[in-house]
Amino acid sequence: MDKRKIEEYIFKVFMLAAVSIVLGSLIFILATILVKGLPALSWEMLTQTPRGGYYMGKGGGILNAILGSLLLGIGATILAAAIALPIVFYLNLYLRRRSRFALAVRFFLDALWGIPSVVYGAFGFTLMIFFGLRASLLAGMITVAFLILPIMARGMDEVLKMIPFELQEASLSLGATRLETAGKVIFRQAFPGILTAILMAFGRGMSDAAAVLFTAGFTDSLPYSLFKPVATLPLAVFFQLGTPFPEVQSRGYAAALILTAIVLSLSILARLITRGMNKHVIKQE
Amino acid sequence: MDIRHWKDLLARRFMFLLCLFVLSLLFCIVGGLYHKAGPVLAVSSWGMILFSSDWHPTQGRFGLAGFIAGTLWVTGLAIVVAVPLSLLTAIFLAEYCPARLRNVIKPVMDLLAGISPVVYGVWGVLVVVPLVRDHLMPFFSGRFPFFPFASENYTGFSALAGGLVLAVMVTPFMVSLMEEVMRGIPFGVRESSLALGATSWQTTRKVILKKAAPGIVAAVILGVSRAIGETMAVLMVAGCALQGFTKSIFDTAYPLPALIANTYGEMMSVPLYDAAILLAALVLLVITVVFNMAAWGILLHLERKEA
Numbered sequence A: 001m002d003k004r005k006i007e008e009y010i011f012k013v014f015m016l017a018a019v020s021i022v023l024g025s026l027i028f029i030l031a032t033i034l035v036k037g038l039p040a041l042s043w044e045m046l047t048q049t050p051r052g053g054y055y056m057g058k059g060g061g062i063l064n065a066i067l068g069s070l071l072l073g074i075g076a077t078i079l080a081a082a083i084a085l086p087i088v089f090y091l092n093l094y095l096r097r098r099s100r101f102a103l104a105v106r107f108f109l110d111a112l113w114g115i116p117s118v119v120y121g122a123f124g125f126t127l128m129i130f131f132g133l134r135a136s137l138l139a140g141m142i143t144v145a146f147l148i149l150p151i152m153a154r155g156m157d158e159v160l161k162m163i164p165f166e167l168q169e170a171s172l173s174l175g176a177t178r179l180e181t182a183g184k185v186i187f188r189q190a191f192p193g194i195l196t197a198i199l200m201a202f203g204r205g206m207s208d209a210a211a212v213l214f215t216a217g218f219t220d221s222l223p224y225s226l227f228k229p230v231a232t233l234p235l236a237v238f239f240q241l242g243t244p245f246p247e248v249q250s251r252g253y254a255a256a257l258i259l260t261a262i263v264l265s266l267s268i269l270a271r272l273i274t275r276g277m278n279k280h281v282i283k284q285e
Numbered sequence B: 001m002d003i004r005h006w007k008d009l010l011a012r013r014f015m016f017l018l019c020l021f022v023l024s025l026l027f028c029i030v031g032g033l034y035h036k037a038g039p040v041l042a043v044s045s046w047g048m049i050l051f052s053s054d055w056h057p058t059q060g061r062f063g064l065a066g067f068i069a070g071t072l073w074v075t076g077l078a079i080v081v082a083v084p085l086s087l088l089t090a091i092f093l094a095e096y097c098p099a100r101l102r103n104v105i106k107p108v109m110d111l112l113a114g115i116s117p118v119v120y121g122v123w124g125v126l127v128v129v130p131l132v133r134d135h136l137m138p139f140f141s142g143r144f145p146f147f148p149f150a151s152e153n154y155t156g157f158s159a160l161a162g163g164l165v166l167a168v169m170v171t172p173f174m175v176s177l178m179e180e181v182m183r184g185i186p187f188g189v190r191e192s193s194l195a196l197g198a199t200s201w202q203t204t205r206k207v208i209l210k211k212a213a214p215g216i217v218a219a220v221i222l223g224v225s226r227a228i229g230e231t232m233a234v235l236m237v238a239g240c241a242l243q244g245f246t247k248s249i250f251d252t253a254y255p256l257p258a259l260i261a262n263t264y265g266e267m268m269s270v271p272l273y274d275a276a277i278l279l280a281a282l283v284l285l286v287i288t289v290v291f292n293m294a295a296w297g298i299l300l301h302l303e304r305k306e307a
Helices: A004-042 A041-048 A063-094 A100-113 A117-131 A138-160 A163-171 A178-207 A209-216 A233-241 A246-280 B002-041 B046-051 B065-096 B098-112 B119-143 B159-183 B187-195 B199-230 B230-235 B256-262 B273-306
Strands: none
Touching: A004 B065, A004 B098, A004 B119, A004 B159, A004 B199, A041 A063, A041 A246, A041 B199, A063 A178, A063 A233, A063 B002, A100 A138, A100 A209, A100 B002, A117 A138, A117 A209, A117 B002, A117 B199, A117 B256, A117 B273, A138 A178, A138 B002, A138 B119, A163 A178, A163 B159, A178 A233, A178 A246, A178 B002, A178 B119, A209 A233, A209 B256, A233 A246, A233 B119, A233 B159, A233 B230, A246 B098, A246 B119, A246 B256, A246 B273, B002 B046, B002 B187, B002 B273, B046 B065, B065 B159, B065 B199, B065 B256, B098 B159, B119 B159, B119 B230, B159 B230, B187 B199, B199 B256, B199 B273, B230 B256, B230 B273
């Protein structure tokens, strides 16, 4: 065998090893969470709020965190979508292909996308002080909306970029305004992709802890007001794991399992939607 | 003008304003943090803050150098582990893997990349920390009792544990970027190399990797900036104790983001403390934004060259 073949063979072995390590560790994470979380999972866990002495190992569940996370995630996603949708339509429909302004906006979205969530948390905290808010559901929503805005906008932008230009031309040539084109033609065509981007951003928003640490606080009661602190799943995991009691820690694992299950099913749902609804989308020949 | 055009004009103005909002957001964040960090900058200089490791909030001394060093340790370790792994995985997916297998591996990796950082942290506490404590630390620290292995920390909560968890977190992200860059190279390039008699590995190494190099560099920069900003997982496994500089991969490390997240409860009770924490956030922000802009600059340049 000549040297080149041996080299090829060695690197193939390396590659296979690398792929197995990467996939293996990721699957290992899932398995760990399943094994640790399943025994602690119970009906009580899902349907009750923590009762007195919860953090010492007494009864109760984490309904407060589940509901809090969902509410906060939904609110933040709606806020972010309300900003991201008009922006991406403006970039793709109203501006020329090589517009400098569009380039600048995209570049800033990329920069915002790279800011760590803990910095958004700190910024949300300064905003809170500025507006005289306390740690609350509202403050958490706004902070998480900032965090997921660039993620969502970039996702939607990719979708709109892929839409054939002829579709736009056809609509405009029939006398439709750009707004009508956006709402009645392009939006329909891009809807599965847009929904995917929204769901992915929702998952990201729910699973982040660092942004809500300062801004949403934590509480044992169910969320009932925009201006009161709210519990979230990632922080429930973090706090319960920090206690010295094995019983409470095992509930932390259960919370981690619930969080992972929600995030994974969201992202699987997003994929199914893309696949299922693409049937109704006009494709370019 | 009829009402339809009025609506269009109105929408156009509104959308333009939202775009301006996005453009101003970054400046708002920088400005807001800078403004709030002002009180600390008034009593000590940038040099003191960035290069002194003297962190005593109650005495009004805020040197961030120990935390910046902690960030460098953890990020450095993560990159050393993650870059070869992601590069090999990306090459496999882009050049060698049959399409069918690829269609299974890619979605699985994307799915798992979406898992919450806290869950990675839980895994780190359960698996990586014991691994470091029971196997890596006794092995290396006993056999190589010198820099960077010597350490007195036997808990397993260490810079290495933080680095390993971070590596697992940033790998799927870097793989998907690198793979995209490699797949963007036209197929004809491969064909001409193969037609000249090169083996597929030679083609990969001498042609594909050369062409993809700028994109791979960009992917690594983005991975680094991700790793620098990652908070919760590192906070959970890196030990995060205040004890000066980290001198070994088995010592505890206390990175900047962990400092910010850890002090949320106490920072309002000590004067200037909150300003110092927001200053730390500002430092973190500037580092990551510079890294990101560099990386996206490279990627944008590549895209333009192709188009």
